[in-house]
Amino acid sequence: MNRPLAEKVLGWIETYPVAVMLAAMALRGGFLLTNGLDLIGDEAYYWEWSRRPDWCYYSKPPMVAWLIGLSTWLLGDYTVAVRMPTLVLGTVFLWFFYTTARAFYGARGGALALLLILATPINVLANFLMTIDPPLYCFWIIAIYYLRRALFDGQARAWLWAGCASAAALLSKQAALALPAMLLIFLVTDSQRRHLLKKEFPLYLLPILIAAVPILWWNQQHDWVMFGHSRSHFGNHEPVTIGKHLQWARDFLLYQILLISPGGFALLLLSSLRAAFKFGKLGAEQRFLLLMGPALLLGVLLLSFLQKAQGNWPMPFYFTGLILLAGDRVAGYWRRSFKYALAFGFLMVVTTYALPILLQAFNLQNTALDPTKRFKSWRELAIDVHFERLISVPNVDDTFLLALGHRYLASELAFYLPDHPRTFRYETSGEVSSQYEVWPGPLEYVGKNGFVIAEQTADALPVALTTAFERFRFLAEIANPERQGAKYYLYLGENLKYWPDPIKRRANKEGYVASDN
Known part of the structure; x- marks a missing residue:
């Protein structure tokens, strides 16, 4: 793609972002309806949860079960019905992701960020598999959007909306506790906004605390089973060799590369490290973006050397990292590599969507090379x-x-x-x-x-x-x-x-x- 054509495409996306999102929704909807793949184990397991609505479950808060329950109540107990919430959540996510990026870096930054997120294979899976991740991603980015409006636009009511979105994220997954924790660090380290700790930050925390009450009550009634399950994911329960540590880190890194795309992951990591080394010189908006995602991502990457880390743990941390990367590109960084990273990312996305057809064309269905076999x-x-x-x-x-x-x-x-x-x-x-x-x-x-x-x-x-x-x-x-x-x-x-x-x-x-x- 030559530069003039690239500029025309970006200009078109800046002018018609909603059309891009609707096209993405149509593609995802078509794939959802026609792929013919069974539910994976976790999807069926969460459907089982939905048949017995509760305030919490063995390993996770209740949001995924509530959403599946609502969808199957409306549409019936069908595979497509279980997965239908991903289509709605993914479209809402795209809108808030784009508008957040545009608020930080203008229309060009919003268009670039939209291209970046659409060029990640994880965006395909998160809009197809109904696990705990789609609701977490959606409510996470909504919280970031309203926090930006509260912090940098001075909109008082945005604090409450941000708190409600963070509470919904907490009802989706325990990892959402990182949102108030990193916001607290940002406010403590920003002298111009430290005064917001007195009134605005408690207002933000209120919905989160309300959402936490039934989760805590349920766990108190069930021997704190969710907390025990979460704790089991951390630490090494037996001596581990250096080789095993390196294997864990390698596997985790490969997982990130496959879900984000090689070029996108490399650029995001370089952008995040660049911002981290210049933390003291960054503007408040860039420090906020760094703390609300890339800093956490770097922490999980380090953790992967110390213990076995699940590949999906850092996924919500990529969102503000991708926005930060889009801002770098607006500022003139990564010109050529950015173009190649996008191209290869979209190639991976197209391959993912075309996988059922490719497997049939090359007679690879149900072989060892068929990644859809477990479906x-x-x-x-x-x-x-x-x-x-x-x-x-x-x-x-x-x-x-x-x-x-x-x-x-x-x-x-x-x-x-x-x-x-x-x-x-x-x-x-x-x-x-x-x-x-x-x-x-x-x-x-x-x-x-x-x-x-x-x-x-x-x-x-x-x-x-x-x-x-x-x-x-x-x-x-x-x-x-x-x-x-x-x-x-x-x-x-x-x-x-x-x-x-x-x-x-x-x-x-x-x-x-x-x-x-």
């Missing part, structure tokens, strides 16, 4: 399980399903079985390791039948489970479509006598009172 197996498994259920019990309406193994097995079958049965999980370790162990077992099904699916043969099943039914028998061996040669085993438990809660049984062994009744 395709659950519906097939559910069909096989449902067939075997109907053979053994013609009317399955008054039965339940019990899964041994990963939480994904329970949640995916709950979603893809046509009757969406009440599904439970038996955790043989006696540990609370998913939301299924937080919920009560199938106590309301005492006296009724249940199907049990596991990867274990009958002789390897827990005796406490099999003897909890009046009769327990093997039904069928079902191929695991995700792993060649692996099997699932389906059993029928007739007349459940009591629920052998493995959590209570473990507590009983440790000296606490527990009962099977």
Whole structure:
């Protein structure tokens, strides 16, 4: 692309940003409706949460479950309905991202930032997979938008709106606590705005504190399980070699490069480091952008050398980093490299959208080179399980399903079985390791039948489970479509006598009172 053409494209985007966003929404909507890919495990797991609305869950606050619940209440329990909130959230995100960048760096900065975010593969996934990330990203950038208006435009009501957006972000993921923390650092280090700590900052905190109350109350009622889960992600629980530390850092870095694009990640990192080294000389707006994202990103990059870090942890920290990078480009930095980074980023985005077609064209579907393979197996498994259920019990309406193994097995079958049965999980370790162990077992099904699916043969099943039914028998061996040669085993438990809660049984062994009744 020669420079005059690039300038024309930028000028057009500056003039018609809404058209760009609507085109992006149309592309995402078309992909959402036509891709044919099943829900991944986390999506089905959060759908399970949505069937039991609450103020918090085992590992995360409730926003993802609320949004899925609203969408499926309106549209039904379909794959597209579960994912539909991503389309709405992603479009709202684009608008606030663009308007925030434009507020900092003018129409040209807004156009450049819009191009940057559209050229990141993570923007494809965040507008397709309904996990905790789409609501977090949306409410995070809304909070940044209103904080900018409050801090630099002096709009008093913007403090409350920023607080509400930050509260919604907190209801999406615990990482949103970084927003008030970094804002506090900014206000403390900015002598001209330090006075805002007296009145405006408490006003901003008020909605966040209100949102935190039900989360804290729920955790108090459930042994602080969410906090225990979050704490388990930090630190090394056993000695680790230097080689392992380097492997963790390498894997984390590759993850960032793939989700942001190589050129975009490199430029953003250089831009952030440049701003960090000049922190004392930066204007207040640039210091705000640096603290609200890139500084946190640099911190997570450092953390990845010390422990295993999840690849999606720093994603919201990229937003103000991309705006800062757009501002650098407006100021004349990274001219040639910026163009190449955008071009390669868009190539990765187009490849991501075209992946189902490319895999079919090159006959790579369901091979080891097919990254969409894990999206395709659950519906097939559910069909096989449902067939075997109907053979053994013609009317399955008054039965339940019990899964041994990963939480994904329970949640995916709950979603893809046509009757969406009440599904439970038996955790043989006696540990609370998913939301299924937080919920009560199938106590309301005492006296009724249940199907049990596991990867274990009958002789390897827990005796406490099999003897909890009046009769327990093997039904069928079902191929695991995700792993060649692996099997699932389906059993029928007739007349459940009591629920052998493995959590209570473990507590009983440790000296606490527990009962099977």
